[in-house]
Amino acid sequence: MNDMKPLEIKKIFENAQDFLPLNGTDYIELYVGNAKQAAYYYKSAFGFQTIAYSGLETGNMDTVSYVLNQGKIRLVLTSSLVADSPINAHVNKHGDGVKVIALWVDDATKSWEETTRRGAKSVFEPKTEKDADGYTVRSAIHTYGETIHVFVERSHYKGVFLPGFQPMVDANNPSPIGLKYVDHMVGNVPLGNMGIWCDFYAEVMGFTQLVSFDDKDISTEYTALMSKVMSNGNGRIKFPINEPAEGKKKSQIEEYIHFYNGAGVQHIAVATDNIIETVTALRQRGVEFLHVPEIYYDTVLERVGTIDEDLEPLRDLNILIDRDDEGYLLQIFTKPVVDRPTLFFEIIQRKGAQSFGKGNFKALFEAMEREQELRGTL
Incomplete structure (x- = not known):
């Protein structure tokens, strides 16, 4: 992932209050029963490419995630590595489904402060995550059902996805489909x-x-x-x-x-x-x-x-x-x-x-x- 600087994006809907500047969708995370097999499906059927991974090999003993990319779309497919976990509870209740709609922002702390001040229920307060490629700041609020919005600030990060993930180039990367x-x-x-x-x-x-x-x-x-x-x-x-x-x-x-x-x-x-x-x-x-x-x-x-x-x-x-x-x-x-x-x-x-x-x-x-x-x- 290249260094992402704050953007000046034109407002096109004047009735929006826009006190929460959003640059776009950062990623969509699905909780799934088997992330490896789900990744294979979205790659083979939809033309996504594997770009990053987190799991046992990266020191993550609780979850496994595959990050897939096509164009400006990032899908994160996450499964639990332990029996008793919120991820397994989510999959048991809902089946495979979207847990996180992550939004790319310039300031994840301000985004959390603005939304919680207006009544949003917090999932987690702003937290800084670091590795050799820099740092990100993320925060999160609840929306409908068990879906959450994660605010992602990444202007000081040049890694492939987020700290804790390592680049992954899979030999089986079918061609994109546009x-x-x-x-x-x-x-x-x-x-x-x-x-x-x-x-x-x-x-x-x-x-x-x-x-x-x-x-x-x-x-x-x-x-x-x-x-x-x-x-x-x-x-x-x-x-x-x-x-x-x-x-x-x-x-x-x-x-x-x-x-x-x-x-x-x-x-x-x-x-x-x-x-x-x-x-x-x-x-x-x-x-x-x-x-x-x-x-x-x-x-x-x-x-x-x-x-x-x-x-x-x-x-x-x-x-x-x-x-x-x-x-x-x-x-x-x-x-x-x-x-x-x-x-x-x-x-x-x-x-x-x-x-x-x-x-x-x-x-x-x-x-x-x-x-x-x-x-x-x-």
Whole structure:
């Protein structure tokens, strides 16, 4: 990791209070049952590269972590090496899932002070960690469910990841597939909790609400949900928050909360500059995607207008299209990447659009319902 100096990043959403400057997503840490095998999956299927490691060989007797990188995305896959541990308790309760959404900041101490002063519950106070490559400062607060935000200050560190990790170059590093950065991360919360957590991001972290979707926007014959999208001022951190709405059958949000045993990260949206190439590679590597009916493509160009891409490759790959006032976007959603019907990924390419694919909601949620029906959970 190169020395990361504080940045001057333009504020694009004026309604954000922005008392907590955020430079971007630093890393996403998943607690998993078997980090070695999980790392192999994300490398082989998604094209991530191993860059760092912590475990018995580095003097860590309690946990093992593999750090994977692609573009500006860092995934940390962590398992416990001891029987009685919070990590094992987390995996037992939730299955493999996101524990840490780490945010890159210029000042981890100030970030902790500002958020806890405004009501955030502390996970740990600012702590300095050192090795031969310099030092980092990290602090952490709780958010929805058992998910936490870790503030990472690394301007005085030139190591590969964090102190305590050693560089790791694996002979088995499959080629990247064009993933660039984290576009947004979606949280699912129980009924009645969406407003609570949107208020948290507004009041505790200085975010603003970009858009709101109600059950008229996101509904099918059987299920519905509501969602609000929160963003920091520079737009680099976007957190849609979903909650279920009343419907005839169990919605995907209710299914998630049942199997995850509470609130948590539903999906990670990752950006690409060429979704056709990226999704082609993912399919070749065995990644499974939700499927929308062929009829979707009969009228999609009437709805979204002219696009740069030929429609046929998008149809063949089942990639969805939507347009807003700023441009259009291309998106597709994987099936769950874990055994429980919880965590999945979205692949997105923005061609100017700043929205989240509202025009695709009905087709997408009907596809999700078909998967729920196969699982017997609708």
